[in-house]
Amino acid sequence: MQLSKTEEQxxxxxxxxxxxxxxxxxxxxxxxxxxxxxVATLLKRMIDKGFVAYKTFGKSREYYPLVKxxxxxxxxxxxxxxxxxxxxxxxxxxxxxxKTDLSKSELEALKKLIDNEIKKK
Numbered sequence: 001m002q003l004s005k006t007e008e009q010x011x012x013x014x015x016x017x018x019x020x021x022x023x024x025x026x027x028x029x030x031x032x033x034x035x036x037x038x039v040a041t042l043l044k045r046m047i048d049k050g051f052v053a054y055k056t057f058g059k060s061r062e063y064y065p066l067v068k069x070x071x072x073x074x075x076x077x078x079x080x081x082x083x084x085x086x087x088x089x090x091x092x093x094x095x096x097x098x099k100t101d102l103s104k105s106e107l108e109a110l111k112k113l114i115d116n117e118i119k120k121k
Contacts, residue, residue, distance in 0.1 A: 001049050002076075003046065003051065003072075007042050007045060007046055007051075010039065010042050010043070010046070011051060011052075011065065013025055013029070014052065014063060014064070014065050015065055016028070018065075019062050019063065020063055020064075021060055021061070021062050021063070022040070022060070022061070022063075025039055026039060043063060050066060050067075051065065051066055051072075052064070052065060052066060080092070097110070
């Protein structure tokens with residue numbers, strides 16, 4: 001299951017904060033801040049999808065992520081490779097290295113990362 005763009009934005013804040021009350025979440029939004037009811041609706045949807053949970057403290061709820069950022073991103077990238085690059089990591093890598101504005105040093109750093117992963121296998 002995926003998050004909408006607005007849910008993903010809220011999730012990014014929650015990942016950074018690790019756990020947060022409604023007031024904490026509203027604080028981190030730039031101006032113009034969303035309405036409390038909007039954030040509450042997004043949180044409800046994210047709870048229903050299994051991305052967020054909460055602990056109750058009196059009348060307040062402290063929200064926390066159930067899904068790690070790395071796990072969500074990994075699933076997202078794998079879906080991208082499957083759907084847009086015929087399930088080919090090579091096609092993705094080719095597109096990524098030729099169609100983005102990477103400097104020579106960034107490409108060399110990527111090569112080093114790949115070489116290190118090859119040594120591990």
